[in-house]
Amino acid sequence: MTSAVAITDPFEVFTRDQLRRRTSVKWSVDEDALPLFIAEMDVQLAEPVQRAxxxxxxxxxxxxxxxxxxxxxxxxxxxxxxxxxxxxxxxxxxxxxxxxxxxxxxxxxxxxxxxxxxxxxxxxxxxxxxxxxxxxxxxxxxxxxxxxxxxxxxxxxxxxxxxxxxxxxxxxxxxxxxxxxxxxxxxxxxxxxxxxxxxxxxxxxxxxxxxxxxxxxxxxxxxxxxxxxxxxxxxxxxxxxxxxxxxxxxxxxxxxxxxxxxxxxxxxxxxxxxxxxxGGEWLASTMTALDVRRRRVAELVDQRLPGVGMRMPEATYLAWLDFSDTALADPAAVAHPGSMGSDLGVAGDLAKRCGVVLSSGEAFGEGGQNRARFNFGTRFDIIEEAVDRIAAEL
Ligand SMILES: Cc1ncc(COP(=O)(O)O)c(C=O)c1O
Structure with a gap:
């Protein structure tokens, strides 16, 4: 999959080392953590924006x-x-x-x-x-x-x-x-x-x-x-x-x-x-790149994460994963609306156990228990490695 990535894919421009040098919240994580939580994308900005x-x-x-x-x-x-x-x-x-x-x-x-x-x-x-x-x-x-x-x-x-x-x-x-x-x-x-x-x-x-x-x-x-x-x-x-x-x-x-x-x-x-x-042209290529990624994430979840539910997103670069039918689920989990972070519930466990940092579903309120939000606006190799690390914890 990765070898087929066109060079116009704005998510494949920066290497992991370059991304790790970013100073935003997303990349302020531990050295080998994979940050898939906050809604930032690992893209190169549209050229007209850079120029302006x-x-x-x-x-x-x-x-x-x-x-x-x-x-x-x-x-x-x-x-x-x-x-x-x-x-x-x-x-x-x-x-x-x-x-x-x-x-x-x-x-x-x-x-x-x-x-x-x-x-x-x-x-x-x-x-x-x-x-x-x-x-x-x-x-x-x-x-x-x-x-x-x-x-x-x-x-x-x-x-x-x-x-x-x-x-x-x-x-x-x-x-x-x-x-x-x-x-x-x-x-x-x-x-x-x-x-x-x-x-x-x-x-x-x-x-x-x-x-x-x-x-x-x-x-x-x-x-x-x-x-x-x-x-x-x-x-x-x-x-x-x-x-x-x-x-x-x-x-x-x-x-x-x-x-x-x-x-x-x-x-x-x-x-x-x-x-x-x-930015229309850049947006079109970014949407194409995201479309391929949302399908790839759905495929990976289906193939490698038994028991994890995911509905194909109609919009956004966010996948909402349901871990209720996995061993990671806590039947007594409660919603904590408003407490945006990655330390609650399944996301909290995964961050500690395998360094995959997702957003805790509980923070999104009722219906978020045992869910986690996966930001796929990133490189294919990071997506694949994150899924594999989660798979090893199920
Ligand atoms: C639905 C929604 N509203 C607002 C924001 C944040 O907006 P701002 O940073 O412009 O306040 C986000 C950020 O992810 C969001 O997803």
Missing amino acids: VHEAIGSGDSGYACSHHQLADAYAAFAKTQWGADVDVSGARANGGVLPAIVELLRVLTEPGATVIVTPPVYAPFYSFIKYSGRVTADAPLGTEGRFDFEVIEGAFTAAGPGSAMVIANPHNPTGIAHTRVELEQLAQLAALHGVTVISDEIHSPLVYDRPHVPYTTVDPRGFAVFSASKAFNLAGLPASLSIAGPDASAALASVDTALDKTLGLVAATAHLAALQH
Whole structure:
């Protein structure tokens, strides 16, 4: 498999030694550990992004970012080219990372102490950031197929009442589900009926495999979306995001404090702009490389990890592995929502025993027990070795 890798594969550019010299969280692990946890990719960055950042630094263009930065228009053009979507970006706000933007939206859209519904297993920091915003989470767990369970959601909406909010991951992290248009429309209708405001976190949206991503504000005029190019283009160290309101919701977005605009760094905005405007070719080859990897991981899990369950992700470079039917499972495992890390449950055992560092499923809340998230955005030889090391522990 490895010998067939084309040289255009951006995951095969850096050797393991080069990757180990990186200083990001992913590579700050022990010398022979294999880090497959945090959502960073082991890629070479898109050439237009590299060029734009070098030029900015070389010319000293590192002052403040204009609040009317062209990111919104670049995103609208990107959404049209990538997904055929017409996203209304009037009033969109460019700012720093996705999570601070969600916190600010919650502050504007809800009262202190309001309920914010989430759909576990879900990106763990949703729990901690909602708490930090002074709101209270309520769970509407995903159904058995990992998709929205509308009966459960309706129950949560009824209990929470008007004035509450919901935060979804669209597509979903950690299960890799890409919500369909029909599902999102159904959610929007229910939300309108119950007076709940939905905020859709679309950081993984350029990473949907076989069909176009559906931007939430195109199906819910009352809804909000927060987009960033940072997952698909590996720019977590250069945080930038866009908060977008549905056509009937722009007044609320306009009332977001201008302090939030200050969280946008100019070099980050420059990198994101280059990604959106000129990164299409790189994104296409990265998606091809990821598609091969998701299939390879599914094959390896099937062949070498007896008892481990995996559903093919429809989006993201994350595989959600189910160890419930293996000897590593703990029948008494409990969810620890919000405690993002690799030290709980099966992931904790594997990190200690064989140096494969996955994300602990328990951190993603209810439904994450005895699960672990495997980041396959890396070299083939690392993927294969990680699977073999896990196989030896089963
Ligand atoms: C669903 C989701 N939202 C937000 C983030 C983090 O966004 P940021 O670093 O821009 O705050 C991540 C990171 O993996 C994520 O998966």
